[in-house]
Amino acid sequence: xxxxxxxxxxxxxxxxxxxxxxxxxxxxxxxxxxxxxxxxxxxxxxxxxxxxxxxxxxxxxxxxxxxxxxxxxxxxxxxxxxxxxxxxxxxxxxxxxxxxxxxxxxxxxxxxxxxxxxxxxxxxxxxxxxxxxxxxxxxxxxxxxxxxxxxxxxxxxxxxxxxxxxxxxxxxxxxxxxxxxxxxxxxxxxxxxxxxxxxxxx
Numbered sequence: 001x002x003x004x005x006x007x008x009x010x011x012x013x014x015x016x017x018x019x020x021x022x023x024x025x026x027x028x029x030x031x032x033x034x035x036x037x038x039x040x041x042x043x044x045x046x047x048x049x050x051x052x053x054x055x056x057x058x059x060x061x062x063x064x065x066x067x068x069x070x071x072x073x074x075x076x077x078x079x080x081x082x083x084x085x086x087x088x089x090x091x092x093x094x095x096x097x098x099x100x101x102x103x104x105x106x107x108x109x110x111x112x113x114x115x116x117x118x119x120x121x122x123x124x125x126x127x128x129x130x131x132x133x134x135x136x137x138x139x140x141x142x143x144x145x146x147x148x149x150x151x152x153x154x155x156x157x158x159x160x161x162x163x164x165x166x167x168x169x170x171x172x173x174x175x176x177x178x179x180x181x182x183x184x185x186x187x188x189x190x191x192x193x194x195x196x197x198x199x200x201x202x
Contacts, residue, residue: 010039010043010047010050012035012036012038012039012042012051013039013040013043013050013051013053013054014050015032015035016031016032016034016035016036016038016039016050016051016055016058017032017036017050017053017054017057018032019031019032019035019054019058020032020033020036020054020055020057020058020061021057023061023065023066026066026070027066029057029058029059029061029062029066030058030062032054032057032058033054033058033062035054036050036051036052036053036054036058037051039051039054040052040055085154085172085174086174086181086183086197088153088154088155089154089172089181089183090183090195092147092149092155092157092170093168093169093170093183093184093185093195094185094195095147096145096147096157096159096168097168097185097186097187097192098192099145099147100145100159100166100168100187100192101187101189101191101192103145104187104189110161110165110166110187111140111145111161111166112141112159112161113158113159113160113161114141114142114158115158116156116157116158117136117137117142117156118130118133118136118156119156121173121176122154122172122173123173123176124176126152127152128154128176129152129153129154130152130153130154130155130156131152132149132150132151132152132153134148134150136148137149141159154172154174155170155171155172155183156170156172157169157170164189165186165187165188165189166186166187167184167186167187168184168185168186168187169182169183169184169185170182171183179199180199181197181198181199182197182198182199183195183196183197184196184198
């Protein structure tokens with residue numbers, strides 16, 4: 001029996017349609033679209049239906065399903081990275097505030113108000129971090145609080161003494177977009193208050 005030859009491009013069209021339909025694997029519909037396009041070019045007139053369907057299904061999966069999912073995934077990843085950066089500020093505020101409380105219980109005094117340390121902005125520096133500089137923390141009140149940062153870091157730190165309480169603060173431009181995240185922890189001599197945040201993910 002004589003075998004009827006399969007029309008050119010039909011195998012590619014079938015493969016393209018199958019791959020275009022697998023929407024849960026990133027970029028696989030794009031491969032299906034490409035195969036569908038090749039099948040369209042090779043198929044004779046009247047035999048292009050499967051190729052057209054493969055291209056259409058692949059485009060629909062990419063634009064309607066995978067593109068929105070990709071946007072959400074990218075935003076979630078960026079937020080995760082920023083959240084990881086905030087760990088530095090929260091840990092250091094706890095260290096400083098606990099030592100402020102301990103010193104106050106011993107001496108009855110709060111340390112004075114300070115400027116932001118380090119001064120300026122880390123944006124544009126390697127890793128968008130302040131370089132390690134032990135000399136910044138060698139002077140009072142930081143030395144009295146036994147606080148220093150030995151590694152490159154994202155945040156500036158300061159103390160604000162209002163008389164009846166002291167606010168330990170950290171701020172950083174995490175995305176270098178001139179929007180500052182602020183972390184604050186207050187100590188009133190009786191207790192150390194929870195950390196408060198403003199624009200944590202800016």
